[in-house]
Amino acid sequence: MSSKKIAQFLKKFLKLWKQKGALIIFLLITIYLTFFWLSPYILKYFQINYNQKFIFYSVSEPLVSLLKFSLVLTFILLFPFLWYFLISFFNFLYSFKKSHFWLFYILGIFLFYLGIVFCYKVTLPFGIKFLISFKTEKIEPAISLGHFVNFFSFFVLAFGLIFELPLFICFLSMGKIINPLKLGSYRKEIFFMIVIIAALVTPTPDAFNMSLLAIPLYILFELGLFLSKLIQKSEAISKVSILLWRIPRKSLRKISSFIWRHST
Structure with a gap:
């Protein structure tokens, strides 16, 4: 950035x-x-x-x-x-x-x-x-x-x-600010943070209303991790495909230049 x-x-x-x-x-x-x-x-x-x-x-x-x-x-x-x-x-x-x-x-x-x-x-x-x-x-x-x-x-x-949590996780992952693989290893800590956020945001202190926000939030967090990993894989696949496309092109150029030199 x-x-x-x-x-x-x-x-x-x-x-x-x-x-x-x-x-x-x-x-x-x-x-x-x-x-x-x-x-x-x-x-x-x-x-x-x-x-x-x-x-x-x-x-x-x-x-x-x-x-x-x-x-x-x-x-x-x-x-x-x-x-x-x-x-x-x-x-x-x-x-x-x-x-x-x-x-x-x-x-x-x-x-x-x-x-x-x-x-x-x-x-x-x-x-x-x-x-x-x-x-x-x-x-x-x-x-x-x-x-x-x-x-x-x-x-x-x-x-x-x-x-919007899943998308912000994706943006931070694409900006190399967070690593989705490392972030996934802190699931217990993040779930605890989500419970605290749910307790602060929900208008009532009872566990039922807190769970109404905490559970969807955790699902959204997992969705953000899934999308981030998916995007990383697609980027890796595209890089590999570009590399695989360049290798035969280079080898074909060398072969064609070799044939051209020896034919003349």
Whole structure:
């Protein structure tokens, strides 16, 4: 990973920004304002889904919450474009094969949205029900709109990005920063680290919710190791095939030159 390549990539990006910057800003503002208009309806759906009523403690809290929520939704919608930019950056550094480039791109989008769906459908319902279960006859739950938006945004984005683990393992392996064979020998330590991450990220401290994240994370880690080893093997095979192709070409040249010299 050389600084020259990074500088070249930034130059290309700035050139593209000069050409398309105004259009990109216009689209971002349009999408953001659309989500700002839709946010009250989406939050109302969450109220019905979780059987709760949101409240607010300050005059500015609804506006600030809607602005934050719209920003998160805009990021989620535009993730494929942001991911394409990031993959292009890694492609510029490591020169992916075309098949690898599109594999990383499609798999990255799939894993990001899979993490969001997993969080929304599995983790958040369990977490919210668990936290609200501490109510009593004298203590009724009242969820602040601002706190819910922060809670929802953090966990949804965290799960989406955490599910990108296999691809980041591949990138680190291709950059020679980690060795998948050596990394595989530390499975026990990595599983322990995954359990700690699951304990920090999941909204509830119970073992069931922790396992809901820890088990998929470990599977994603194994998937990252498998892809890294597969890419290393394909690179080794391509190098060997190139070498095997060069050897007969060199020998044929020598034979042809030998025949040419002796025939004349």
